[in-house]
Amino acid sequence: MMSLPKRVTLFEMGARDGLQNESEIVSAGDKVRYIDLLSATGLGWIEATSFVSPKAIPQLADAGEVFARIRKAPGVRYPVLTPNMKGYQRAKDAGADAVAVFTAASEHFTKRNINMTIDESLETFREVVRAAKNDGMWVRGYVSTAFGSPFGDEVTPRAVVDVGVKLIEMGCDSLSIGDTIGVGVPSQVEVLVSMLAEKIPLDRIAMHFHDTRGTALANVYAALQQGISSFDSSAGGLGGCPYAPGATGNVGTEDVLYMLHQMGIETGVDVAKVRAASRFIAGVLGHALTSKAFQAMEASTQRL
Numbered sequence: 012m013m014s015l016p017k018r019v020t021l022f023e024m025g026a027r028d029g030l031q032n033e034s035e036i037v038s039a040g041d042k043v044r045y046i047d048l049l050s051a052t053g054l055g056w057i058e059a060t061s062f063v064s065p066k067a068i069p070q071l072a073d074a075g076e077v078f079a080r081i082r083k084a085p086g087v088r089y090p091v092l093t094p095n096m097k098g099y100q101r102a103k104d105a106g107a108d109a110v111a112v113f114t115a116a117s118e119h120f121t122k123r124n125i126n127m128t129i130d131e132s133l134e135t136f137r138e139v140v141r142a143a144k145n146d147g148m149w150v151r152g153y154v155s156t157a158f159g160s161p162f163g164d165e166v167t168p169r170a171v172v173d174v175g176v177k178l179i180e181m182g183c184d185s186l187s188i189g190d191t192i193g194v195g196v197p198s199q200v201e202v203l204v205s206m207l208a209e210k211i212p213l214d215r216i217a218m219h220f221h222d223t224r225g226t227a228l229a230n231v232y233a234a235l236q237q238g239i240s241s242f243d244s245s246a247g248g249l250g251g252c253p254y255a256p257g258a259t260g261n262v263g264t265e266d267v268l269y270m271l272h273q274m275g276i277e278t279g280v281d282v283a284k285v286r287a288a289s290r291f292i293a294g295v296l297g298h299a300l301t302s303k304a305f306q307a308m309e310a311s312t313q314r315l
């Protein structure tokens with residue numbers, strides 16, 4: 012076992028992975044307010060929105076307006092999802108300087124999510140990544156369904172590594188390896204991360220765990236033990252992919268922060284300020300949030 016990292020970087024998913032999966036369409040103004048609150052927390056990476064087809068994700072159809080209106084805090088990056096050149100151009104026009112392309116290790120899921128085969132997605136992204144690098148942007152590549160597909164087709168760790176290597180070879184600066192439907196367990200994380208480490212420097216990999224079966228925090232710990240020091244998480248535990256039936260929220264930012272800080276691992280993030288952002292968006296959405304640490308903080312205030 013490696014020694015644990017002293018510092019961890021979090022990529023905040025609430026505004027993108029979170030709001031894409033809400034039945035309620037949040038107004039542009041409330042999205043801007045939510046992202047501005049997140050910008051004040053110390054988080055260095057806040058995924059802001061998606062420049063995808065508004066037919067695919069109507070919840071984020073206002074991506075251009077939201078991106079243009081958020082207050083860009085110094086030192087904070089605001090990546091956005093761009094599945095094709097049309098999305099890339101929209102993102103560039105809105106002023107983005109960090110983009111993410113997204114494919115998967117499951118053919119079936121890729122087809123449902125972006126209407127492409129995995130190979131077609133890689134061909135499409137080659138052009139997007141080339142344009143982004145020419146424009147001096149930072150580029151992330153997602154590999155979804157890394158531990159299982161919502162459609163039952165088999166996903167092997169080798170397939171995840173192969174797609175990840177292709178994304179890095181085409182010029183992605185970093186990868187996010189996604190447990191889209193929250194089926195992974197720590198022993199699988201150990202196997203997958205050690206296989207990835209043979210091909211890709213670990214400081215270019217973030218893990219993206221959904222907490223559908225309650226294993227996300229255990230998976231974060233397993234990945235930390237393997238030397239991963241970047242994680243995706245979502246304020247309040249929002250999240251899920253409308254094209255992955257049954258998928259629920261990302262691991263809660265407050266939960267990851269609680270665990271890391273109690274373990275003496277630094278993040279630079281103020282959990283009380285994340286809680287304030289979560290409170291705000293919970294009020295907008297009108298439902299409870301799943302993050303256990305958020306709930307615990309709220310409950311202790313109520314007792315005071």
Ligand code: HMG
Pocket residue numbers: 028031061062063064065066067068092094095097098099101113124125126153154155156188189190191192219221251252253254
């Ligand atoms: P398609 O229908 O094959 O695309 O969709 P198309 O090129 O044939 O275009 C169809 C229509 O969409 C056209 O409009 C295009 O102009 C328009 P029409 O002529 O019918 O009026 N269009 C666009 N409009 C705005 N922005 C664009 C764009 N592209 C096309 N970028 C496509 C293919 C990829 C566009 C579509 O399937 C799509 O947008 N999919 C996105 C799905 C999505 O966002 N899923 C959630 C994110 S992934 C996720 O959550 C997982 C992750 O969190 C990691 C994990 O958990 O594992 C990242």
Ligand code: MG
Pocket residue numbers: 028189191219221250251252
């Ligand atoms: Mg996700």
